[in-house]
Amino acid sequence: MTRSSFDSRWRDPEQPERGGRDRFHVAINMDGNGRWALLRGQSREAGHVAGATAVRRTVESAPALGITTLTLYAFSSDNWRRPRGEVDNLMLLFQKHLDSECARLTDSGVRFSVIGRRDRIPDSLRRSIAHVEEHTSEGTSLHLRVAIDYSARDALLAAAGRVAKGIPPTREAFERAMYEAIHAPSGTRDVDLLIRTGGEQRLSDFLLWESAYAELFFTDVLWPDFTEADLASAVQAFAARDRRYGGIRTAAPMTAGASEQQPCDASSSASTTPLRPTRVRLG
Numbered sequence: 001m002t003r004s005s006f007d008s009r010w011r012d013p014e015q016p017e018r019g020g021r022d023r024f025h026v027a028i029n030m031d032g033n034g035r036w037a038l039l040r041g042q043s044r045e046a047g048h049v050a051g052a053t054a055v056r057r058t059v060e061s062a063p064a065l066g067i068t069t070l071t072l073y074a075f076s077s078d079n080w081r082r083p084r085g086e087v088d089n090l091m092l093l094f095q096k097h098l099d100s101e102c103a104r105l106t107d108s109g110v111r112f113s114v115i116g117r118r119d120r121i122p123d124s125l126r127r128s129i130a131h132v133e134e135h136t137s138e139g140t141s142l143h144l145r146v147a148i149d150y151s152a153r154d155a156l157l158a159a160a161g162r163v164a165k166g167i168p169p170t171r172e173a174f175e176r177a178m179y180e181a182i183h184a185p186s187g188t189r190d191v192d193l194l195i196r197t198g199g200e201q202r203l204s205d206f207l208l209w210e211s212a213y214a215e216l217f218f219t220d221v222l223w224p225d226f227t228e229a230d231l232a233s234a235v236q237a238f239a240a241r242d243r244r245y246g247g248i249r250t251a252a253p254m255t256a257g258a259s260e261q262q263p264c265d266a267s268s269s270a271s272t273t274p275l276r277p278t279r280v281r282l283g
Contacts, residue, residue, distance in 0.1 A: 021140060025069040026062070026235075027191045027214070029206055030054070032198030032222030045089045050224035052097050059110065061228035062142055065235050069143045069188055073206050077117065077151035091122050094148065098128045102135055111139035115184040116150030145184070152208035155182045178209060190214070193238045195231075197223045215241045 030051060037047030055072060062070050075090060105112050114129045129148075158181035163169045179186045191207055191214040199220040203211070217234045219226075 021068055022143070022187070022189045023068050024066050025071070025189050025192050025210075026067045027071040027073070027194045027207055027211070028058070029073045029194070029196040029204060030223040030226075031196055031200055033224060035198065036222040036224045044086055045093075047224060048090060048093055052093060054224050054226050055097075056101070057228060058226065058231055059105075059142065059144055060108070061231055065232055067142065067235075069145065071115070071145040071147065071191070071207065073147045073150070073204075075116075075148045075150070076205060077149055077154060078205065080120070080149075091125055095122070095125045095128045098125075098132050102132045105132065105136050105139070105144070109139045109141035110136060111143045112136040113143070113145050113183075113185055114148050115145055115182045116148045117154075118149070118183060120149055143185075143188070145188070147206070150182065150206075152203075152205045156209060158182075175209075193217060193234065195219065195234050197221050197226050213243070213245055215243065 033047035033051040034044045035047075036050060037044050040046075058072075059070065074094065079090075080087065112132050114133070118126055118129070155178050159174055159178035162177035162181060163174060176186060178184075179188075188210075191211045194203075194207070194211050194214040195217045196202075197219055199218070199222075201218045207214075215238050217237060219230065219234070221230055
């Protein structure tokens, strides 16, 4: 199966205008940094540093798997409850990573943006975000979105408050208001595949509106150990899902014994840690 045929197989009938470059949106809740470090007798900060390396691996491997938008959950609004020292270290790590990766993202054609609140993060980090967003704005190989100080429920509440009073809201108007509330570029397609690492099986206030018809995939792999092979295995599992968006299949079923080639061949580099695909769909 060619990459173009892979991209065209999954199409939300409610998003016909969102074709073009944005064809496959994968979101990842990057869980397990702290546990990874504790298992090795290291500090939680060391786990976050190792997690940053996993981010680079994932970003570099995503385009070859047909992924055009990648959203990573880096820091939730609830994470402000963590110890002050850990939060401060995370903010410094975000800024250091952005400053060091800007040239690499630009050269790779990756467009970078941050979704979430910006009024509570340090001024220096806010400036780094703006700098990287500006310098990568023309990237077309991948749209990398990182969620920092992000809460899906807060985004929905903010959007509801922005919709003009007295005017019946439409989905399009509500989405525009929500994108404005979280500083997200408009026109991003809904999530196709949502992955959570670390063994937990919950959404944790991540992209609730955008994941209405997302396929969910949970894995025991801790985020710092997540590899290109793990990502490929998740995409391959996604390819086997039957997405109908509330409708019914119109094509004739496959005959017994027939097989369909998968959109990517991950068999040659499968991870030694098994992934647990869970057939769960929101909505």
